[in-house]
Amino acid sequence: DAGVTQSPTHLIKTRGQQVTLRCSPKSGHDTVSWYQQALGQGPQFIFQYYEEEERQRGNFPDRFSGHQFPNYSSELNVNALLLGDSALYLCASSLLTSYYNEQFFGPGTRLTVL
Amino acid sequence: AQTVTQSQPEMSVQEAETVTLSCTYDTSESDYYLFWYKQPPSRQMILVIRQEAYKQQNATENRFSVNFQKAAKSFSLKISDSQLGDAAMYFCAYRSAGGAGGTSYGKLTFGQGTILTVHP
Structure with missing residues (x-):
């Protein structure tokens, strides 16, 4: 049984560019x-x-957007990249109706903005 | 809004000894869950232990146990018989137990983390 997977593992972008994580x-x-x-x-x-x-949404600007597909996979899009967007982006999945709604994490995508 | 505070940026322990990591939180809710997650250098976050706020009994998972003090809003993690593989960053996290339509349902609020070093 595969766990949560994310791609790519690493990504390097420049300021102002757009990025999609999966x-x-x-x-x-x-x-x-x-x-x-x-x-x-x-x-x-x-x-x-x-x-x-x-x-639900946290305290992030509209430059951060996402999508979920019918097969439950998801994308995170970040527009107009800033240096401060450099970070590890983690995806977590869960079953909403499960008792604990426990979140299982993927290995993350390391984004570097130059 | 809920906040989670881990006041120990770094802790160290000798192999086979016991160590306790501290966590405090702030919330106005009465029903919630608390978690300890482990993040080894490989980055994958792993759930160590969970505690339901309405349960008075402290959770235990093998060598890991918690001391949950609801009135004090304290949730510490005790690791007994520490092993080299326990070395990692440990995060305390909070989640509301609101219903599926609640605005905070599913959102995890994390502390800043504690780096645990295990010495052989």
């Missing part, structure tokens, strides 16, 4: 959450998708 949830999961983790810090919640809709 996430495939754990088998049987229907909810995907995205987090931004700056170096040496705890993850910060960006947003959560369920039934192809954004259900």
Whole structure:
């Protein structure tokens, strides 16, 4: 049973560019959450998708957008990249109706903005 | 808004000894979950242990146990018989137990993390 997978592993972009990160949830999961983790810090919640809709959003600007597909996979898009967007982006999946709604994390995508 | 604070940026322990990591949180909610996650250098975040706020009994998972003090809003993690593989960044996290339609349902709020070093 494959866990949560993310692609790419690493990404280097320049300021002003746009980036798309991808996430495939754990088998049987229907909810995907995205987090931004700056170096040496705890993850910060960006947003959560369920039934192809954004259900919750953290304190992130509109430059951060996402999408969930019918197969539950998800994309995170960031427009007009800033140096401060350099971080590890974590995807977590869960089953909304499960008792704990436990989130399983992927290995992350390391984004570097030059 | 909920906040989670880990006041120990770094901790160290000798192999086979016991170490306790501290976490405090702030919330106005009465029903919630608390978690400890481990993030080894390979980056994959792994759930170590969870605690439901309505349960008075402290959770245990093998060598890992928590001391949950609801009134004090404290949630510490004790690692017994420490092993080299326990070395990692540890995060305390909070999640509301609101219903599926709640605005905070599913969102995890993390602390800043504690780096644990295990000495042989």
